[in-house]
Amino acid sequence: MSVKRALLLISTAIVGLIIIVAALTSWYTVDESEQAVVITFGHADQTVAEAGLHFKLPWPIQRVEVLSKETFSLTFGYDQNENGEIVAHESDTKMITGDENIVLTDLVVQWRITDPEKYLFNADNPEDILHNATSAAIRSIIGSSTIDEALTAGKAEIEASTRDLLVTLIDKYDIGISILTVKLQDVELPNQEVRQAFTAVTDARETKNTKLNEAQKYRNQKISEAQGEIDAIISIAEGEKTSRIQQAEGDVAVFNGLYAQYSLNKDITKSRLILETLEQVLPNAQIYIMNDNGDTLKYLPIQPSTTKPPVTEGSDKE
Structure with a gap:
């Protein structure tokens, strides 16, 4: 084999190797959870965030640094x-x-x-x-x-x-x-001793807060109950007030009516008032009409009879 042929084979092998390296280093993939930086001669050229297959210039011109997007x-x-x-x-x-x-x-x-x-x-x-x-x-x-x-x-x-x-x-x-x-x-x-002491202090503080909350709850409950009683007393008093006002207004109306009758006939109205007062003061009293001529007292009972008079035989029923 001649030197020229040997050089040709070596050149062909080198070119083929370069082609293979270029083909293998010109493509890269980015996953959904990744992002990539394309570096050209040591300088960051672009950032790729889209997932998939991407093209770049072959090594050593460009290289890719893939970083995660995750936390x-x-x-x-x-x-x-x-x-x-x-x-x-x-x-x-x-x-x-x-x-x-x-x-x-x-x-x-x-x-x-x-x-x-x-x-x-x-x-x-x-x-x-x-x-x-x-x-x-x-x-x-x-x-x-x-x-x-x-x-x-x-x-x-x-x-x-x-x-x-x-x-x-x-x-x-x-x-x-x-x-x-x-x-x-x-x-x-x-250390353990300090932790125990601080825990005891913390427990005491929590107990104090619990007791304060319970006391505040009891206070609020009693205030609510007292307020309810106050409202009830006020409501009863308002009702009594309204009732007495209405009763007084009714009494005034009755008095005005009596006064109008009294103005028309004073003697009859006066007698009527006396009799009505006696009926109210002495509801169970017996009434007599009396006549005294000086020597003998005569009176006539006029209370209602509670028994029927007896019926004698041979009475005339005509």
Whole structure:
């Protein structure tokens, strides 16, 4: 074989290899849960979010970095080993509250890549930056909170404040990610004795609140009952008032009628009033008509008879 023929075969093999490499590296696929960045000579050229088969220039001209669209979780203060066991990092979780108490705090941050180009080129390791920003945010918020707020009812507010501060820090770093949620996993005291003492204080406070709520409920119940009695008394009094007013108006009408009759015939009306008064004052009294001529007292009983007169035989019934 001549040298010329050998060179021709080598050239043909190289061209064929280049064609194969170009064919294999000119196509890439993007899944529904993925997004891709096309990089041309080390510079981000375009971002592809549509799923499917896409064309690019062959390597080494262009290459593709495929990133996930899904939500990631950053655990702060603990992680899981290969056996699935939880490993705590006390150096990360130990923090000082605003009232100078020590607490152990761990949390989970959910985040997502929203700008793939910035995620790839604005920082060497965006996840390390996120971890450090999370540490700064939670320590700042815990440092401005009391131990009662951190361990009891203030957790929701601490979560919201930590998220707001973390979002502000990540926006300043401009590393192409967005914060979705911040969730406190556990906030506790560093040793068992302190935890027991704080638990006893918390239980006493809850008992106090329960008793206060029960007392307030009893107070409201008694006030409602008293108000009901007041309303009932007022209602009865209003009814009695109306009744007496109507009775007085009726008495006035009767008096006015009597006065009109009295004005027409004073003697007859006066006698009638005397008799009616006697009937009311002495309803069971017996009435007699008496005539005294000086020597002998004569009277005539006029009370109604309660027995029938006897009927004699041979009486005339004509």
